[in-house]
Amino acid sequence: MLICANTQIPFPRSLVYATYRDKLVELVPYMPNVRDIEVKSRSEVGSNIYTVNEWHGGSEIPAAARVILSEDMLSWTEYNTWNQALFTVEWRIETHAFTKAVKCSGKNRFLSDGNTTIIESRGELAIDPKQINGVPFFLTSTIANVVEDFLGKNIQPNLLAMSAGVRQYLKQNARD
Helix, strand or coil: CEEEEEEEECCCHHHHHHHHHHCHHHHHHHCCCEEEEEEEEEEEECCEEEEEEEEEECCCCCHHHCCCCCHHHHEEEEEEEEECCCCEEEEEEEECCCCCCEEEEEEEEEEEECCEEEEEEEEEEEECHHHCCCCCHHHHHHHHHHHHHHHHHHHHHHHHHHHHHHHHHHHHHCCC
16 A cells, blocks of 8 residues: 655755754644654764654544454554655554554655645555454455554554644744
């Protein structure tokens, strides 16, 4: 499954980029589907910043999927490589449930358009039914479909909600 989202934020690229990278925890109140973000690590090497963040979502698991999915599906660890010279972030998400089966990664580009920033988010989500452990083999394809459907319906809206949160945060906190 391909992940594709474009958003526009009416602030300069350097400010938007730094806000995404450095103010993540402060953005939680502006993101309705996120309960908490914990910064696990941050290091700087040359023009790259490497971050590891643990996210705890707040959306509801559909009743039909609760048999298969748990609250662990609402938590994930995100590994980021921020390239300050190119205004990009390469990310990889590791879910806390079905960790070996779920592969999700991508790249966001922060593009300048005058005093506005366009964020292009591109990624891919893949579920390998053979890596789903602890369930009968004949159910793995069904579970893979449920997990992919659930994650697919949440990742793109969460990318858009994060941009809306950054926009709102900057409107309230940016100093001109």
